[in-house]
Amino acid sequence: MSDLLIVDSVTKSYAFGGLFGRGTFKAVDNVSFTLEAARPEIFTIVGESGSGKTTLARMILNLIAPTSGTIRFRGTDLNAIRGSRARMDFMRHVQPIFQNPFEVFNPLKKVDHYLFMTARRFAGASKTAEVEAHADAALQKVGLSLAEVKGRFPHELSGGQLQRTAIARALIPGPSLLVADEPVSMVDASLRMSIVNLFRTLRDDLRVSIIYITHDLATAYYISDRIIIMQKGVVVESGPARQVLDNPQHPYSILLKESVLSPETIGEGILGLARHTGEGPPEASAEGGAATRTLAQPRSS
Numbered sequence: 056m057s058d059l060l061i062v063d064s065v066t067k068s069y070a071f072g073g074l075f076g077r078g079t080f081k082a083v084d085n086v087s088f089t090l091e092a093a094r095p096e097i098f099t100i101v102g103e104s105g106s107g108k109t110t111l112a113r114m115i116l117n118l119i120a121p122t123s124g125t126i127r128f129r130g131t132d133l134n135a136i137r138g139s140r141a142r143m144d145f146m147r148h149v150q151p152i153f154q155n156p157f158e159v160f161n162p163l164k165k166v167d168h169y170l171f172m173t174a175r176r177f178a179g180a181s182k183t184a185e186v187e188a189h190a191d192a193a194l195q196k197v198g199l200s201l202a203e204v205k206g207r208f209p210h211e212l213s214g215g216q217l218q219r220t221a222i223a224r225a226l227i228p229g230p231s232l233l234v235a236d237e238p239v240s241m242v243d244a245s246l247r248m249s250i251v252n253l254f255r256t257l258r259d260d261l262r263v264s265i266i267y268i269t270h271d272l273a274t275a276y277y278i279s280d281r282i283i284i285m286q287k288g289v290v291v292e293s294g295p296a297r298q299v300l301d302n303p304q305h306p307y308s309i310l311l312k313e314s315v316l317s318p319e320t321i322g323e324g325i326l327g328l329a330r331h332t333g334e335g336p337p338e339a340s341a342e343g344g345a346a347t348r349t350l351a352q353p354r355s356s
Contacts, residue, residue, distance in 0.1 A: 057091060057092060057093065058089055058090065058091060058092060058127070058129075058130075059090045059091060059092040059128070059129065059231060059232060059264055060089065060090040060115070060126070060127070060128055060232060060264075061089050061125075061126070061127040062086060062087055062088050062089070062111075062115070062124075062126050063087055063124055063125045063126070063127070064085050064086075064087055064123070064124040064125075065083060065085070065086045065087070065111070065114060065121045065123070065124035065125070065126060066081060066083055066084055066085055066086075066121060066122050066123045066124055067081070067082045067083040067107075067110050067111075067114060067119070067121055067122050067288075068080065068081050068082070068122040069082060081288050082107045082110040082288050083107040083110050083111050083114070083121075083288045084107070084287075084288040084289045085124070085289070086107075086111060086124075086283075086285075086288075086289075086290050087124075087290075088283060088290075088293065090232070090264050090266075092129070092231070095258050095259075095262045095263060095264045096258065096264055096265075096280035096281060097254060097255070097258055097264075097265045097267050097278050097279050097280050098264065098265070098266050098267065098279070098280065098281050098282075098283075099266075099267045099268070099269060099275045099278075099279035099281070099282045099283070099296060100112070100266065100267070100268045100269075100282075100283055100285060101269060101270065101272065101275055101282060101283070101284045101285065101311075102270065102284065102285035102286065103270055103286075103311070104270070105287070106285040106286055106287065106288070107285050107287070107288035107289075108236075108268050108285050109236055109268065110288075111268075111285075112151075112234050112236050112266065112268050114126060114133075115149070115234055115266065116149060116151050116234055117133045117136060117142075117145060117149075120133075120134060121134075128145065128148070128149060128232070129148070131145075133145070143176075143177070146177070146228070147177050147228040147229070147230065148228070148230050148231050148232065149230060149231075149232045149233075149234065150225035150226075150228060150230040150232070150233055150234070151225065151233075151234050151235075151236070152218075152221060152222055152225055152233055152234070152235040152236070152238045153221070153236055153238070154236055154237040154238065154240055154241060155241045156209075156214065156217035156218045156220070156221045156241070157209060157214070157217065157241070159221055160209040160217065160220075160221075161209075162208065162209050162210060163208075164208070165205075165206055165207060165208055166204050166207055166208065166209055166212065166217070166220055167190065167201070167204055167205045167206065167207075169220075169224050170189075170190035170193070170194070170201075170204075170220070170223065170224055170227065171186045171187070171190060173224050173227045173228065174186045174189035174190055174227050177227060177228035178227055178228060178229075187201055189227055190223075190227065193223040193224070193226045193227045194219075194220070194223045196223065196226055196257075196261070197219040197220075197222050197223045197226070197253055198219060198249075198253070199216065199219055199220065199223065203216070204216070204220055213246070214241060214242040214243070214246065215242050215243075215246030215249065215250065218238065218239075218241070218242055218246075218250055219250065219253070222238075222250070222253065222257075226257075226261075226263075230263060231262075231263060231264065232263070232264050232265075232266065233254075233257070233263055233264070233265045233266070234265075234266045234268070235254070235265055235266065235267050235268065236268045237268060237269055237270070238250065238267075239251060239269075239271070239274060240269075240270075240271070247274070251274050251277060251278050252278075254267065254278055255278055267279065272300060272311070272312065275296060275300070276296065276297070276300050279296035280295070280296060281293070281294065281295060281296060282294070282295075282296040282299050282300070284299070284303075284305070284307070284308050284311065286307045291305040291307050291308060291350065292304060292305040292307075292308045292348065292349070292350050293348060293349050294348025294349060295348065298348055299348055300312065304348075304350055305350050
């Protein structure tokens with residue numbers, strides 16, 4: 056299959072109300088996009104709280120089912136995934152990274168427990184040496200080592216270390232897609248930039264595609280190949296990230312940029328990233344620059 060992920064006209068509706076009246080609320084409304092298997096990318100979903108971006112992420116992770124539309128991963132409809140073996144196979148290839156690492160790890164369990172459990176469950180490791188080798192290899196990819204985290208509880212690591220450990224755990228199965236929901240919002244600015252740059256490295260060196268979900272336009276501007284902007288469940292604008300964020304066309308996109316990301320703060324944000332990384336802002340790829348941007352059609356009242 057040439058496509059890694061196809062999200063086709065996906066809608067998620069919820070009922071509300073009670074005895075005196077009921078209605079339907081569309082958290083995600085007719086969203087479509089495609090990720091190509093041959094071209095790993097950072098695909099960013101931007102929106103304010105309540106825009107539907109996290110609901111969309113949960114559907115891609117197969118945690119909830121769409122009300123209508125289909126999501127296909129490597130040609131398989133997620134609704135057709137049944138049984139523990141099929142679910143495990145899907146989880147091996149699509150891994151989540153959550154917002155708050157301190158909520159992901161049980162404070163009463165050592166961090167290495169999660170790494171070892173993932174190695175046994177998804178990497179087929181059984182002997183202690185094999186399990187530790189898988190954990191250490193994954194940690195090395197995120198700039199840590201097993202020696203740094205082994206035997207330690209979550210509170211004994213910094214927020215940045217713990218989020219890197221969460222990313223390492225997600226890398227142990229060898230996924231082709233990471234779904235990262237606000238993964239840097241709980242760490243400070245310097246650590247945020249190191250994690251953002253780590254995603255670029257995973258894309259370029261490990262050939263992993265990343266769905267990056269955020270409300271932070273500065274990091275979206277810095278690392279994204281393509282972007283969609285969501286408002287009240289609807290994609291209002293999509294296209295190459297630099298093109299969309301430099302010159303937004305939809306009224307909501309313009310308002311979002313003006314309120315959060317002015318030309319001055321774009322520059323400050325990118326320069327801040329460069330200070331922490333020693334790099335300049337990345338240029339848009341040839342493929343990304345040639346991609347088509349789209350605007351949502353006005354909705355009838």
